[in-house]
Amino acid sequence: MDTPYREPPVSTGTPLIEMRGIERTYVMGDNLVHALRGVDLTIAAGSSIAIMGTSGSGKSTMMNIMGCLDQPTGGSYLLNGKDVARLSRTQLADVRGRMIGFVFQSFNLLSRTSALENVEMPLMYQGIPGRERHRRALGALEAVNLADRADHHSSQLSGGQQQRVAIARALVGEAPIIMADEPTGNLDTRTSFEVMAILQGLVDQGKTIILVTHEADIAAYASRVVTLRDGLIIDDRTQTPVKAEVAA
Numbered sequence: 001m002d003t004p005y006r007e008p009p010v011s012t013g014t015p016l017i018e019m020r021g022i023e024r025t026y027v028m029g030d031n032l033v034h035a036l037r038g039v040d041l042t043i044a045a046g047s048s049i050a051i052m053g054t055s056g057s058g059k060s061t062m063m064n065i066m067g068c069l070d071q072p073t074g075g076s077y078l079l080n081g082k083d084v085a086r087l088s089r090t091q092l093a094d095v096r097g098r099m100i101g102f103v104f105q106s107f108n109l110l111s112r113t114s115a116l117e118n119v120e121m122p123l124m125y126q127g128i129p130g131r132e133r134h135r136r137a138l139g140a141l142e143a144v145n146l147a148d149r150a151d152h153h154s155s156q157l158s159g160g161q162q163q164r165v166a167i168a169r170a171l172v173g174e175a176p177i178i179m180a181d182e183p184t185g186n187l188d189t190r191t192s193f194e195v196m197a198i199l200q201g202l203v204d205q206g207k208t209i210i211l212v213t214h215e216a217d218i219a220a221y222a223s224r225v226v227t228l229r230d231g232l233i234i235d236d237r238t239q240t241p242v243k244a245e246v247a248a
């Protein structure tokens with residue numbers, strides 16, 4: 001029997017993610033693909049970090065492991081002090097649901113469904129009753145300045161608005177971590193700034209933002225940039241983030 005795992009509260013500045021010697025090897029027929037070859041990474045709560053690197057360097061593999069969607073084949077991963085590298089699938093899903101909200105390049109919204117219903121979706125899976133779902137989903141839409149679009153179908157929204165709905169969906173479960181894989185990959189420059197302004201605002205409220213990007217302009221909004229190459233971290237620097245200003 002799996003015992004449900006309850007993690008302690010997250011406090012700003014303490015290590016939220018601690019990876020030591022993380023390896024991920026895929027078996028492809030007779031070949032082994034070493035996607036991660038010993039990654040050490042500690043991420044403090046309340047920070048923003050951009051993961052960069054060329055295609056095939058291991059960014060998505062690392063994001064999947066950090067996001068508890070996949071498990072390493074070697075090394076240890078402490079998420080908020082708890083070793084998640086060896087949890088069962090159910091326990092992992094449970095931790096993921098409470099700790100992490102995901103944002104994807106392609107938004108992943110249901111098209112003939114209102115913004116509000118899209119944001120409510122994760123709460124439905126948690127069995128939260130209708131009124132409570134509505135209230136919380138509306139609050140999350142307010143946080144991304146889209147409360148006035150709650151009834152619009154996603155197909156009636158611009159790309160930037162759709163990504164903001166997706167951010168609201170990532171926020172609604174009140175997870176402390178937001179992970180975004182190329183969140184601005186399908187957006188033009190101006191709209192990318194809007195999305196980055198929202199993500200920066202979340203850091204100011206204590207969220208931890210981890211984003212994968214191959215664009216230096218986008219990484220500039222993070223307080224730390226980690227670069228991968230061939231499954232290893234080759235560069236790790238902190239910086240003063242560029243402030244994302246939204247033109248009035």
Ligand code: ADP
Binds near residue numbers: 033056
């Ligand atoms: P990135 O996101 O930086 O482009 P990935 O993490 O997707 O890199 O891939 C890293 C390496 O692992 C690549 O060589 C890729 O081909 C390989 N890889 C990724 N996923 C799988 C998989 N499911 N099976 C086999 N090889 C994989």
Ligand code: MG
Binds near residue numbers: 059060061
């Ligand atoms: Mg990738």
